[in-house]
Amino acid sequence: MVGKRELYRAGSTYGQGTQHKERRSKQNEDLRPTSEDDVESGLHSYANGHANGDGRPRPRIWRFKDAADTAMEDKRREELKKALLHGIDRDGLENFRKSDDELKAIKNKKVRAFYEAQNQRLNDWLEVDAxxxxxxxxxxxxxxPDPDRDGIQERSGGLQAVAGxxxxxxxxxxxxxxxxxxxxxxxxxxxNxxxxxxxxxxxxxxxxxxxxLSLIASLVDSALDLLCTIIVWTTNRLVQWRLSSLRKKFPVGRRRLEPLGILVFSIIMVISFLQILQESVEKIIPLHGKAEQxxxxxxxxxxxxxxxxxxxxFGCVPIKTTQVQALAQDCKTDVIFNTLSLxxxxxxxxxxxxxxxxVGAGLLSLFIIYDWGETCFENVTRLSGQAASEKLQKKLLYLAYRFSPVVDGFKNVTSYHAGDGIWVEYDILLDPNTKLNRSHDVAETLQYCCxxxxxxxRAFVTTDYSAGGPTGHAQDAERA
Known part of the structure; x- marks a missing residue:
C-alpha cells in the first residue's frame, strides 16, 4: 500500500455530518471497482462481518500513482519476457542435426558416435528452450499479484492458476x-x-x-526380484501421496524414499547370495558328490x-526413459543369469x-553380489550428494546461457544428486544498481524454469554483484 492510510473507528462522530457525507460520496464515485475487503475503498470487513463504512478512501493522486507504478512494472516484465522468449533461433539449431539416414551413411564409428551425441545435445537444448x-x-x-500493496490480490498469473x-x-x-x-x-x-x-x-x-544349487540361486534371484518390484512400487506410492500431514513432515517431498528402498533391498540381495555362496563352498569342500539332474x-x-x-x-530397449532402461538392464541380467543357471x-x-x-552357483552368486553391491554403492553416493552427470551439467549450462540476455554473468552453477533427482544451485551476477524487483523476477524465473x-x-538461485565475492556457503559447512 503506497502512502499512509488511516481508518476511523465505527461510531465516531467524525464524518457523520451531511457535508462530510456528500464529500465522501463524491470521492467514492471516482474509486476504481474494488471488493468489499479492499482497504483502499475504506470498506474493510472485520471479523464480525460488518464493513467499516466510515473508513476514508485513498486520495485520487495515490490511486493514480498505483496505476502508474503497475504500468511501469508491467512494462519492465514485458521487456524481460521479450529478452528471454526471442533470443534463440530454434530452426537454426536444427540445421546442425543429422538425420537417421545420414547417421547410417557414416562408416566411421567414432564420427557417428560424435553426431549421435550432438543430436542428443540438440534435443536437450531444444527441451530447455521449450x-x-x-x-x-x-x-x-x-x-x-498485489501491485498496490493493499493486501488484496487484484490479479493472478499462470502459477496461481495451476497452484504452483x-x-x-x-x-x-x-x-x-x-x-x-x-x-x-x-x-x-x-x-514385468x-x-x-x-x-x-x-x-x-x-x-x-x-x-x-544353480536352480536354487535362480529361485532366490526371482523371489528377491519380485520383492524389489514391490519395494519400488510401495515407495513410489508413498512419494505420490498428497497428505497435508506428510507435507509438514517432509516439506521438500519424499523422493528419496525410492533410492532408500533400493538401498535396503540391495543389502538384502547381497546377504542372500552370500548364503548361496556359502552353501556352494560347503558342497564343494568334500571334493566328491553326485551330479544333479x-x-x-x-x-x-x-x-x-x-x-x-x-x-x-527387447521390448524395453526402444523406450528411452530412465525407469524403463533400468528395467531393460534388469531383464538382460535375468536372461544371462537364468541361461547360466540352466x-x-x-x-x-x-x-x-x-x-x-x-561352482556355477558360486559364480552366479559372486556375479549377483557384485552387481547389487555396485547398485548399493551407487545409491549411497547419490544420497550423499554425488555430482550430476556431465551430460546434465551441459544441459543446465545451456539453461544459464538462455538467461544471458537478462543477467551480467554466472558466478557458479552447481548440480548434485539428492537421491535419484537433481538439486541445482545457480549464482547469478547482476549489476550492483539492479532493483530488487528485477533481481527477484530474474532469479525466480530461472528457478522455476530449472x-x-x-x-x-529442486533449484536455488542466489544473486551477486561481484564475481570475486564469497562462494555463498561456508567451507566447513560439511565437516569430515
Whole structure:
C-alpha cells in the first residue's frame, strides 16, 4: 500500500455530518471497482462481518500513482519476457542435426558416435528452450499479484492458476511426451511383475523336484526380484501421496524414499547370495558328490524365464526413459543369469561333472553380489550428494546461457544428486544498481524454469554483484 492510510473507528462522530457525507460520496464515485475487503475503498470487513463504512478512501493522486507504478512494472516484465522468449533461433539449431539416414551413411564409428551425441545435445537444448518459452511467460505474469500493496490480490498469473504445479505450464508436446513415457514405464513394470509372479511359481515347483544349487540361486534371484518390484512400487506410492500431514513432515517431498528402498533391498540381495555362496563352498569342500539332474519342469521354468525376460528386454530397449532402461538392464541380467543357471547343472549332468553345479552357483552368486553391491554403492553416493552427470551439467549450462540476455554473468552453477533427482544451485551476477524487483523476477524465473526440467527436483538461485565475492556457503559447512 503506497502512502499512509488511516481508518476511523465505527461510531465516531467524525464524518457523520451531511457535508462530510456528500464529500465522501463524491470521492467514492471516482474509486476504481474494488471488493468489499479492499482497504483502499475504506470498506474493510472485520471479523464480525460488518464493513467499516466510515473508513476514508485513498486520495485520487495515490490511486493514480498505483496505476502508474503497475504500468511501469508491467512494462519492465514485458521487456524481460521479450529478452528471454526471442533470443534463440530454434530452426537454426536444427540445421546442425543429422538425420537417421545420414547417421547410417557414416562408416566411421567414432564420427557417428560424435553426431549421435550432438543430436542428443540438440534435443536437450531444444527441451530447455521449450521449457523457457512455456514457463517464463507464466512465471513473470504471476509476479506481484498485489501491485498496490493493499493486501488484496487484484490479479493472478499462470502459477496461481495451476497452484504452483510447474509441470502443467509445460508445452503440450512436452507434457504428452512425459505422460507417454510414464504410461509406457507403468505398462512395462506391470508386465514385468506379472511375469515375475508366474516364473517364481514355476521355479518353486521346479526346486522341489531337484537339488540343483544353480536352480536354487535362480529361485532366490526371482523371489528377491519380485520383492524389489514391490519395494519400488510401495515407495513410489508413498512419494505420490498428497497428505497435508506428510507435507509438514517432509516439506521438500519424499523422493528419496525410492533410492532408500533400493538401498535396503540391495543389502538384502547381497546377504542372500552370500548364503548361496556359502552353501556352494560347503558342497564343494568334500571334493566328491553326485551330479544333479534337472527335471523337465526345471528346464521348462528356466527356459521360460529366458524367453519371457528376453522379450521384455527387447521390448524395453526402444523406450528411452530412465525407469524403463533400468528395467531393460534388469531383464538382460535375468536372461544371462537364468541361461547360466540352466547350463551349469545341465552340462554337469550330461558330462557327469558333479562339481560344475555348485561352482556355477558360486559364480552366479559372486556375479549377483557384485552387481547389487555396485547398485548399493551407487545409491549411497547419490544420497550423499554425488555430482550430476556431465551430460546434465551441459544441459543446465545451456539453461544459464538462455538467461544471458537478462543477467551480467554466472558466478557458479552447481548440480548434485539428492537421491535419484537433481538439486541445482545457480549464482547469478547482476549489476550492483539492479532493483530488487528485477533481481527477484530474474532469479525466480530461472528457478522455476530449472525445476521444469524432468531431471531436476529442486533449484536455488542466489544473486551477486561481484564475481570475486564469497562462494555463498561456508567451507566447513560439511565437516569430515
Amino acid at each position: 521449457v523457457v518459452m512455456a514457463v517464463a511467460d507464466d512465471v513473470l505474469e504471476s509476479m506481484d 504445479n510447474i509441470g502443467e505450464l509445460l508445452p503440450e508436446e512436452e507434457r504428452e511426451k512425459r505422460q507417454k513415457a510414464a504410461t509406457r514405464a507403468k505398462w512395462a513394470i506391470n508386465i 511383475v506379472i511375469a515375475n509372479v508366474l516364473l517364481l511359481t514355476g521355479k518353486i515347483v521346479a526346486v522341489f523336484s531337484s537339488g540343483s 534337472l527335471p523337465p519342469v526345471a528346464i521348462g521354468a528356466l527356459l521360460a524365464t529366458v524367453v519371457i525376460k528376453g522379450i521384455i528386454w 547350463l551349469f547343472p545341465f552340462i554337469g549332468a550330461k558330462a557327469n561333472v558333479w562339481w560344475l553345479d555348485p 525445476e521444469g526440467l524432468d531431471e531436476v527436483d
